[in-house]
Amino acid sequence: MRLPGPRSFAPRVALLVGVVVLVTSFLGAGWGWLRAQEALRRQLDLVLAADAEGLLRDYETYGLRGLADAAAVYARRGGPLRVLLLAPNGHPIAGRLPGAPARLRGFATLSPQEGESRLRALGAILPDGSNLIVATDLALVDRAATALAWTPPIAGGLAALLALVLGFLVARRLERRLAGISTAARAVMAGDLARRLPESGTGDEFDRLADTINAMLARIEALVAEVRQVTDDVAHDLRSPLSRLRQRLEAALARPRAAEADAAMLEGAVAELDQILATFAALLRIARTEAGAGREGFVPVDLSALVEGVAEVYGPVAEEAGRALRAEVAPGQAIPGSAALLRQAVANLLDNALGHGGGTVHVVLRPGPVLSVADEGPGVPPEERGRVLRRFYRLDRSRNTPGTGLGLALVAAVARLHGGQVTLGEGPGGRGLGVTLDLRGEAASSAPALPGAAPGS
Amino acid sequence: MRILVIEDDAATADYIAKGLGEEGYVVDVARNGRDGLYLALNEPFDVIVSDRMLPGPDGLAILRALRASGIATPVLMLTALSEVDRRVEGLEAGADDYLAKPFAFAELRARVRALARRPAPQAEVTELAVGDLRMDLLRRTVARGGRAMEMLPTEFRLLEFMMRHPGQVLTRTLLLEKVWDFSFDPTTNVVDVHVSRVRRKLEAGGEAPMIRTVRGAGYVLAPPAPEGG
Numbered sequence: 001m002r003l004p005g006p007r008s009f010a011p012r013v014a015l016l017v018g019v020v021v022l023v024t025s026f027l028g029a030g031w032g033w034l035r036a037q038e039a040l041r042r043q044l045d046l047v048l049a050a051d052a053e054g055l056l057r058d059y060e061t062y063g064l065r066g067l068a069d070a071a072a073v074y075a076r077r078g079g080p081l082r083v084l085l086l087a088p089n090g091h092p093i094a095g096r097l098p099g100a101p102a103r104l105r106g107f108a109t110l111s112p113q114e115g116e117s118r119l120r121a122l123g124a125i126l127p128d129g130s131n132l133i134v135a136t137d138l139a140l141v142d143r144a145a146t147a148l149a150w151t152p153p154i155a156g157g158l159a160a161l162l163a164l165v166l167g168f169l170v171a172r173r174l175e176r177r178l179a180g181i182s183t184a185a186r187a188v189m190a191g192d193l194a195r196r197l198p199e200s201g202t203g204d205e206f207d208r209l210a211d212t213i214n215a216m217l218a219r220i221e222a223l224v225a226e227v228r229q230v231t232d233d234v235a236h237d238l239r240s241p242l243s244r245l246r247q248r249l250e251a252a253l254a255r256p257r258a259a260e261a262d263a264a265m266l267e268g269a270v271a272e273l274d275q276i277l278a279t280f281a282a283l284l285r286i287a288r289t290e291a292g293a294g295r296e297g298f299v300p301v302d303l304s305a306l307v308e309g310v311a312e313v314y315g316p317v318a319e320e321a322g323r324a325l326r327a328e329v330a331p332g333q334a335i336p337g338s339a340a341l342l343r344q345a346v347a348n349l350l351d352n353a354l355g356h357g358g359g360t361v362h363v364v365l366r367p368g369p370v371l372s373v374a375d376e377g378p379g380v381p382p383e384e385r386g387r388v389l390r391r392f393y394r395l396d397r398s399r400n401t402p403g404t405g406l407g408l409a410l411v412a413a414v415a416r417l418h419g420g421q422v423t424l425g426e427g428p429g430g431r432g433l434g435v436t437l438d439l440r441g442e443a444a445s446s447a448p449a450l451p452g453a454a455p456g457s
Numbered sequence: 458m459r460i461l462v463i464e465d466d467a468a469t470a471d472y473i474a475k476g477l478g479e480e481g482y483v484v485d486v487a488r489n490g491r492d493g494l495y496l497a498l499n500e501p502f503d504v505i506v507s508d509r510m511l512p513g514p515d516g517l518a519i520l521r522a523l524r525a526s527g528i529a530t531p532v533l534m535l536t537a538l539s540e541v542d543r544r545v546e547g548l549e550a551g552a553d554d555y556l557a558k559p560f561a562f563a564e565l566r567a568r569v570r571a572l573a574r575r576p577a578p579q580a581e582v583t584e585l586a587v588g589d590l591r592m593d594l595l596r597r598t599v600a601r602g603g604r605a606m607e608m609l610p611t612e613f614r615l616l617e618f619m620m621r622h623p624g625q626v627l628t629r630t631l632l633l634e635k636v637w638d639f640s641f642d643p644t645t646n647v648v649d650v651h652v653s654r655v656r657r658k659l660e661a662g663g664e665a666p667m668i669r670t671v672r673g674a675g676y677v678l679a680p681p682a683p684e685g686g
Contacts, residue, residue, distance in 0.1 A: 267672075267673055270561070270673070274561075277559060278642060281557070281641075282641075285641075309637070312609070312610065312611050313611055313637055313639075313647055313651070314645070314647065316609075316611075316650050316651060316654055317645050317646065317647055317650045320650045320653075339638075340638075340640050343638065343639065344639070344640070344641045347639065347641070347643050348643075350645075351643050351644045351645050354645050355644055355645055407644065
């Protein structure tokens with residue numbers, strides 16, 4: 001067993017609890033001890049008062065003479081009750097009481113010479129001026145008090161010891177659990193992101209805390225994995241064009257200078273660089289959008305006008321490619337948002353439908369607002385739909401068409417920024433790709449989304 | 458035409474100064490915000506090209522100081538942060554245009570020329586004319602040598618922008634931004650399609666071409682050359 005260090009939690013808590021319990025139980029027992037003494041003395045006073053009452057009755061019946069006789073009897077008997085009768089001038093008439101005052105009215109505690117025990121006395125002045133004093137030994141009470149005086153330290157000590165042991169055990173248990181959490185946290189810190197905090201299974205506060213932290217760790221692990229994935233993607237997708245550019249320049253350097261060929265080569269190089277820069281810009285924009293940048297600049301955006309405007313720009317592009325673009329826009333659809341990002345999202349969807357899809361492009365904005373852009377091309381196989389929303393994901397057949405592979409990733413990021421979501425499905429008649437941009441806000445996105453059962457359709 | 462370039466990166470400053478010099482501009486270069494602000498406040502310039510991030514007062518601070526002093530010289534802001542919100546911030550601070558680094562020189566040239574030619578605020582123009590091409594902004598009509606043409610709204614906006622900047626090379630990025638408010642480059646050839654449609658309409662009556670394509674840069678709208686344009 002490991003010896004707890006000086007900075008250890010358990011012994012310190014045990015000690016603290018021990019001291020607190022010691023002091024409180026000592027004070028408690030001490031108070032009880034004082035109260036007990038007080039009660040004993042009051043009991044004694046009652047007995048004295050009763051005795052005095054008896055003697056006074058004698059006085060009323062037999063007069064001073066009778067009282068003196070009674071006092072003498074008490075003195076002779078040498079019982080615990082002592083009686084002293086003093087004449088009005090202070091001379092003793094009967095009885096003996098060492099250390100008695102010359103005159104006493106009411107209760108008093110008398111301390112005679114050393115070696116003798118203290119006395120509790122009660123004095124009464126009789127109608128003729130004589131003074132009757134009854135007293136009793138306090139030795140009994142004193143002995144009881146002395147015996148009881150051990151109670152506070154014994155009670156305090158025992159309680160403190162018990163508290164010390166219990167406190168140590170409980171604190172030790174806490175310490176062990178914290179040590180488990182600490183070890184796991186350290187492992188996570190060292191790079192083991194899959195490590196989770198131990199749980200005892202009792203569902204107590206520690207388990208709930210560990211549960212929360214574990215959920216946080218799972219989220220961090222997912223985010224880090226995503227960042228790693230993106231970094232890999234970036235490295236991969238930028239390495240290819242950069243190496244192509246390098247080869248092109250190298251080849252040009254190696255051959256003799258020729259104005260026309262050089263110009264063509266340089267033009268190609270600039271185009272290649274522009275493509276790389278466009279990829280960078282798109283990545284930056286997605287990253288910023290995903291970080292939620294720009295949300296504070298949200299203004300009411302007339303989505304109907306925005307979609308109509310973009311469709312108007314793309315209509316001729318479709319026609320030029322021998323295709324058609326049909327827009328069906330519900331009027332007056334507005335949401336708070338970023339017009340620039342929404343415009344780009346809509347444009348990306350149309351770019352995508354025109355660049356990678358086929359046939360007529362259908363743009364429909366339904367009240368909600370829910371925007372869907374569908375084409376009649378080859379579509380995207382269901383198992384690939386989740387992936388095309390990721391950065392740089394491109395279907396094999398799209399490898400040679402222009403584009404950064406970031407278009408739909410940005411659409412997804414813009415949707416999330418606006419509290420909406422993107423789903424991929426088929427176009428009308430089960431052909432082509434249909435992308436739905438649901439912008440009904442937080443309420444819609446938190447509702448359970450059943451595939452194929454989109455409400456409001 | 459005198460241009461002030463405020464740019465702390467030596468290579469970029471030289472590149473801009475040399476390029477604009479070749480275009481026939483007189484170029485002054487300031488390498489930090491303090492010198493730039495001093496020059497801008499004390500010398501007359503037609504256009505100021507300023508980096509956004511500068512040692513000393515940065516681009517936005519210079520811009521605010523200039524506007525606060527009542528100097529309305531057009532400012533083209535350069536920035537490495539190509540983001541929409543940054544753009545808005547710069548435009549709100551009083552920048553007349555915004556260009557993200559790295560940029561093609563053609564892009565910079567097009568924007569500088571657009572700013573330099575910007576007419577002083579005057580009474581609303583209601584008619585534009587380039588060569589025999591006439592545009593009535595109130596009645597939304599376009600005619601070439603008396604031959605009226607039908608223009609779709611987006612084509613009309615494109616032609617209007619080109620007619621406001623005749624003889625200048627207008628890049629695709631500039632057209633996307635100014636005509637359609639697209640702050641990004643679509644993957645499809647949106648600009649080319651619209652320009653070629655407008656071009657076809659302008660030449661439908663067998664007239665000489667007015668829109669010329671500048672390879673690797675953009676488009677120019679100009680009156681047809683007198684002989685065999």
